[in-house]
Amino acid sequence: MLRFDCLVLDHDDTAVRSTPTIHYPSFSATLQQLRPGQSISLQRFAELCYDPGFEPLCSRVLAFTPEEMKIQEQNWLAAVRRTRAPFWPGMVPLLARYAAAGGHICVVSHSNEDTIRQDYAAAGAPAPELVFGWEQGPGRRKPSPWPLQQIMARWQLAPDQLLMVDDLKPGWEMARACGVPFAAAGWGVLCDAARRDLQARADWYLERVEQLEDLLYSRT
Known part of the structure; x- marks a missing residue:
């Protein structure tokens, strides 16, 4: 019952x-595209996504512009389409x-x-x-x-x-x-x-x- x-x-x-297989690799690729030479480990990415959260990570910590936020979203959507999370x-x-x-x-x-x-x-x-x-x-x-x-x-x-x-x-x-x-x-x-x-x-x-x-x- x-x-x-x-x-x-x-x-x-x-x-x-999905985070280790899609979200983090997509984010890392975007970070290299928008902030060449800067990297964030998977562990640190998880910590920042928890506090302050993913959107504040992009907008406040990394200071992505609205145009860069659109690039991040487009890259993420492309990653989701081509990869199925196990x-x-x-x-x-x-x-x-x-x-x-x-x-x-x-x-x-x-x-x-x-x-x-x-x-x-x-x-x-x-x-x-x-x-x-x-x-x-x-x-x-x-x-x-x-x-x-x-x-x-x-x-x-x-x-x-x-x-x-x-x-x-x-x-x-x-x-x-x-x-x-x-x-x-x-x-x-x-x-x-x-x-x-x-x-x-x-x-x-x-x-x-x-x-x-x-x-x-x-x-x-």
Whole structure:
């Protein structure tokens, strides 16, 4: 018997391993294009994406102009189109078993819906029933509670019938605003500051994908 009727997943670094395989290489290439000779390690990139965040990293730390921000976005979109982010080992069979047991799978992410659906299809994972991506706009993106409110309304679910899984704080903020249980995807956390923060905030801090499967079915 399922413990949660609906599994709400973040995408990047929660379902798929995208920062080391797509986002960081794309960013590094853009940095060499716009700031020749300057480099940022993967670890430092993860730290800066956590605090102050990716947009402030570009606009404040690196002082990208609006024109340079457009170049960064174009380079990133090109990288996303040519490379499929791999799902974390064990995630696709976990989703298949969960869907077969009658669970609803939804995605709330800062990636685009088209990219998310293409990643799921390419991996042979069950298609998410609802996807709320970056295209929803500022007032409807996480950490706004709007995506979770829409999911609960779709199936008339109470907050405790959902489980939100994310590797960063915006997912936790959204879940907290709705009273939805939150599990931190520790397998995708790339910096110590985020790890400490999520360990302190999350209802469950999961180090491995297998622990998520245990949580979905366990009543203890």
